[in-house]
Amino acid sequence: MTTYDTVISGAGPAGCSAAIALARKGYRVLLLDKARFPREKVCGEGVTAASAALLEALGVMELLRQRPGNLREFNGVTIVSPGGTLLQGRIVQGGALKERSYIIQRRALDECLVSCAREYPAITFLDNTSVSDLLMEGDRSLGVRTTAGDFYGRVIIATDGVYSPIASRLKLLNQVKIHQGFAMRAFFSGVEGLGDSIELCYDKPLLPGYGWLFPFGSKRANIGVFLLTRFTDQRNLRRMFERFITESVHASAKLRRAVMEPGTLKSWPLPLGSFPGKRSQGNVLLAGDAGSFIDPVTGEGIYYALKSGSYAAEAAARVLGENCETDASGRYEQLWREDFAYRVYAIGYGFQPFMNNAWFVETFMRYTARKQNRANLLADVVAHNRPRRDLFRILNPFF
Numbered sequence: 001m002t003t004y005d006t007v008i009s010g011a012g013p014a015g016c017s018a019a020i021a022l023a024r025k026g027y028r029v030l031l032l033d034k035a036r037f038p039r040e041k042v043c044g045e046g047v048t049a050a051s052a053a054l055l056e057a058l059g060v061m062e063l064l065r066q067r068p069g070n071l072r073e074f075n076g077v078t079i080v081s082p083g084g085t086l087l088q089g090r091i092v093q094g095g096a097l098k099e100r101s102y103i104i105q106r107r108a109l110d111e112c113l114v115s116c117a118r119e120y121p122a123i124t125f126l127d128n129t130s131v132s133d134l135l136m137e138g139d140r141s142l143g144v145r146t147t148a149g150d151f152y153g154r155v156i157i158a159t160d161g162v163y164s165p166i167a168s169r170l171k172l173l174n175q176v177k178i179h180q181g182f183a184m185r186a187f188f189s190g191v192e193g194l195g196d197s198i199e200l201c202y203d204k205p206l207l208p209g210y211g212w213l214f215p216f217g218s219k220r221a222n223i224g225v226f227l228l229t230r231f232t233d234q235r236n237l238r239r240m241f242e243r244f245i246t247e248s249v250h251a252s253a254k255l256r257r258a259v260m261e262p263g264t265l266k267s268w269p270l271p272l273g274s275f276p277g278k279r280s281q282g283n284v285l286l287a288g289d290a291g292s293f294i295d296p297v298t299g300e301g302i303y304y305a306l307k308s309g310s311y312a313a314e315a316a317a318r319v320l321g322e323n324c325e326t327d328a329s330g331r332y333e334q335l336w337r338e339d340f341a342y343r344v345y346a347i348g349y350g351f352q353p354f355m356n357n358a359w360f361v362e363t364f365m366r367y368t369a370r371k372q373n374r375a376n377l378l379a380d381v382v383a384h385n386r387p388r389r390d391l392f393r394i395l396n397p398f399f
């Protein structure tokens, strides 16, 4: 019977980030995924500058650049206000990061993540292997039960997404509606008027949600709508999507001759980081969507999956080195909370009512659109190239 240093369930961005970080420190990792790669993942496919910086450090951007056609840079952010004001900001790289922002097809992104992980001899990767449960001995987990048998590890990291069986088993899964979002997306061909900006539409009929058009190629786009789950009782997401593509003045003009690519209309939940619960127990750590880490304002999840995966690896490495595996939980909670809990999640949750208020969004957008440097700063913040607190600079009338 082999006991790995760490068993990781799920090989998306969170799982691969954790696996690579541990392998680089010399630990033996078993990385499992129920899908056969390459596989699809329902996503808007927006990769911010902050995510791209983490992917660069993992070696994934290099691999993606060798496969042209899978990534496309975006250099601007266009936002449509409820009253139709058009705010067109350019990403001027005014922030700390010098990375670019991209739209990257998830099939390719996740395949490259897995390819990078496979290059490490310390990582054993098994796809087509579904994890169903934890093997427990008292408070401590010994490993996981899977379709390919039982596997043992000193630390277990669950990165198996929003329906994580491990988070479920430990009763740590986010099932609280006010801390969840839902989104629906499809790919369209024949879209007109696409540039090199991502487009976010806060049309009045969509509030308290929003729609997006993320260009991929001159006439192809990933198009979708996002809504906080607590509003899905009053709102049907499918109807909201249809209204967006047919009634939104901005979107419908671009979609006049477009066709939806068959089989691409899909919806999927987004577990938000504002969920107040713990993300770990003993020697089991939850990262990415399994641990509910998505930005509650923008819906950005790839960055927080990569980052929480690396924090899980850091916590695991510390306890593995000191032979005190059940302390992993305390170390992990400290690491992720210090970085995101207040700055991103608590503030983001407090900001949500403003983003759902047509008067506030309209007033803010009009004021910001009046000066190009304000619009550019907002674009930099949306592209995660600047901290959100920089938005206060916009309020300075002399800026």
Ligand SMILES: Cc1cc2nc3c(=O)[nH]c(=O)nc-3n(C[C@H](O)[C@H](O)[C@H](O)COP(=O)(O)OP(=O)(O)OC[C@H]3O[C@@H](n4cnc5c(N)ncnc54)[C@H](O)[C@@H]3O)c2cc1C
Pocket (backbone or CB within 6 Å): 009, 010, 011, 012, 013, 014, 015, 032, 033, 034, 035, 041, 042, 043, 044, 045, 046, 047, 048, 129, 130, 131, 132, 159, 160, 161, 162, 163, 164, 165, 183, 184, 185, 224, 267, 268, 269, 270, 287, 288, 289, 290, 294, 299, 300, 301, 302, 303, 305
């Ligand atoms: C419609 C939509 C649009 C979005 N748009 C964006 C965007 O534009 N930008 C952005 O940054 N974020 C976006 N997000 C969020 C982002 O997709 C997620 O936050 C991110 O994919 C989380 O990564 P992860 O590694 O935690 O999980 P996932 O990417 O979901 O990977 C989980 C992995 O676990 C595997 N798995 C599942 N169950 C098991 C099991 N039982 N056993 C073994 N393996 C299992 C799956 O096969 C999968 O490979 C969007 C989400 C949605 C739904």
